[in-house]
Amino acid sequence: xxxxxxxxxxxxxxxxxxxxxxxxxxxxxxxxxxxxxxxxxxxxxxxxxxxxxxxxxxxxxxxxxxxxxxxxxxxxxxxxxxxxxxxxxxxxxxxxxxxxxxxxxxxxxxxxxxxxxxxxxxxxxxxxxxxxxxxxxxxxxxxxxxxxxxxxxxxxxxxxxxxxxxxxxxxxxxxxxxxxxxxxxxxxxxxxxxxxxxxxxxxxxxxxxxxxxxxxxxxxxxxxxxxxxxxxxxxxxxxxxxxxxxxxxxxxxxxxxxxxxxxxxxxxxxxxxxxxxxxxx
Amino acid sequence: xxxxxxxxxxxxxxxxxxxxxxxxxxxxxxxxxxxxxxxxxxxxxxxxxxxxxxxxxxxxxxxxxxxxxxxxxxxxxxxxxxxxxxxxxxxxxxxxxxxxxxxxxxxxxxxxxxxxxxxxxxxxxxxxxxxxxxxxxxxxxxxxxxxxxxxxxxxxxx
Numbered sequence: 001x002x003x004x005x006x007x008x009x010x011x012x013x014x015x016x017x018x019x020x021x022x023x024x025x026x027x028x029x030x031x032x033x034x035x036x037x038x039x040x041x042x043x044x045x046x047x048x049x050x051x052x053x054x055x056x057x058x059x060x061x062x063x064x065x066x067x068x069x070x071x072x073x074x075x076x077x078x079x080x081x082x083x084x085x086x087x088x089x090x091x092x093x094x095x096x097x098x099x100x101x102x103x104x105x106x107x108x109x110x111x112x113x114x115x116x117x118x119x120x121x122x123x124x125x126x127x128x129x130x131x132x133x134x135x136x137x138x139x140x141x142x143x144x145x146x147x148x149x150x151x152x153x154x155x156x157x158x159x160x161x162x163x164x165x166x167x168x169x170x171x172x173x174x175x176x177x178x179x180x181x182x183x184x185x186x187x188x189x190x191x192x193x194x195x196x197x198x199x200x201x202x203x204x205x206x207x208x209x210x211x212x213x214x215x216x217x218x219x220x221x222x223x224x225x226x227x228x229x230x231x232x233x234x235x236x237x238x239x240x241x242x243x244x245x246x247x248x249x250x251x252x253x254x255x256x257x258x259x260x261x262x263x264x265x266x267x268x269x270x271x272x273x274x275x276x277x278x279x280x281x
Numbered sequence: 282x283x284x285x286x287x288x289x290x291x292x293x294x295x296x297x298x299x300x301x302x303x304x305x306x307x308x309x310x311x312x313x314x315x316x317x318x319x320x321x322x323x324x325x326x327x328x329x330x331x332x333x334x335x336x337x338x339x340x341x342x343x344x345x346x347x348x349x350x351x352x353x354x355x356x357x358x359x360x361x362x363x364x365x366x367x368x369x370x371x372x373x374x375x376x377x378x379x380x381x382x383x384x385x386x387x388x389x390x391x392x393x394x395x396x397x398x399x400x401x402x403x404x405x406x407x408x409x410x411x412x413x414x415x416x417x418x419x420x421x422x423x424x425x426x427x428x429x430x431x432x433x434x435x436x437x438x439x
Contacts, residue, residue, distance in 0.1 A: 165414075
């Protein structure tokens with residue numbers, strides 16, 4: 001068995017998503033879902049209720065005016081937004097943990113994940129585009145593969161980092177050389193196992209190689225690719241991989257992004273990031 | 282006491298017990314400014330080069346931008362008893378991603394703007410660790426003025 005097969009074979013041993021997040025996944029994909037259905041799922045999970053109400057009243061997710069109940073949150077924010085908040089609430093405890101193998105301190109991955117989720121929504125807004133449905137969730141979950149590798153499989157990233165800097169290789173290419181796979185492929189395998197929508201799984205799978213994305217419309221993967229680079233500008237890169245990733249120039253061209261827009265989005269993200277992260281601390 | 286300087290933040294101290302620290306300097310620029318005679322120093326962590334990008338944000342938080350954040354740091358150190366001609370500046374950060382085609386040259390631009398601001402204020406850079414693709418942590422010890430860089434678990438004096 002190759003090292004890659006061995007690593008991907010371990011993915012099903014990772015703990016499942018909380019029940020509320022799994023049920024929300026079913027509801028968000030079903031056109032017949034009623035507000036009552038969502039309310040029932042959320043109210044069954046006290047942790048989610050508390051996070052939902054706090055996020056629903058944050059400057060970023062809020063709609064102006066206080067939201068005092070789960071029902072009000074679902075009505076005012078919509079089912080898709082409540083699903084995104086449920087996913088944020090579900091992965092926050094995982095992303096908050098210190099990831100030893102990848103030298104990520106406590107809250108390090110949460111900050112990077114939240115910054116990317118914010119960047120992938122601010123970017124299309126600055127470009128005058130509609131934000132595609134899968135974007136937030138893909139941005140939020142794009143680096144979960146690092147938890148699988150660094151925590152559950154206890155991969156030590158030191159030789160990977162050494163190879164990346166010594167050979168001037170993008171970090172995920174060094175992962176591929178050492179492990180036979182990379183955090184994008186492993187993360188996508190986990191999300192597929194958790195039954196996340198295909199649009200999210202594929203964007204996570206190809207976020208370092210948007211040109212290899214198998215479908216014609218590359219909007220979501222391009223947004224996640226550029227959004228992650230913007231999240232690094234916002235000081236969320238780790239001491240392991242730093243800014244040692246390649247930029248896909250075609251993604252920038254497809255999205256018609258200018259340096260000014262990149263800087264504006266970085267400013268937008270920083271303005272919202274502390275508030276979102278503080279909710280989970 | 283170890284005082285953390287967040288991104289787009291600044292801190293100045295005259296207390297010999299303090300060490301100022303800023304984490305995750307990627308393309309951002311970190312400046313440590315210190316007056317050895319007065320025992321006063323400060324640290325700023327600026328994210329973007331020029332405040333003209335968003336004058337409202339710059340007004341709310343001048344430390345977000347290098348062209349407003351660094352002058353604010355100089356002024357704050359002077360206000361706490363520093364003297365301009367004694368100020369020692371040490372700099373870290375200004376990294377860039379690989380093959381970015383110029384789109385993400387924020388690090389280099391931060392560094393260029395910083396040099397202009399310091400030159401205008403007649404302050405020389407005494408030491409620096411800039412560029413490349415790594416993320417850096419910058420520390421300034423107020424008692425000794427010792428400035429250090431931490432990368433990949435290793436620490437060395439700057």
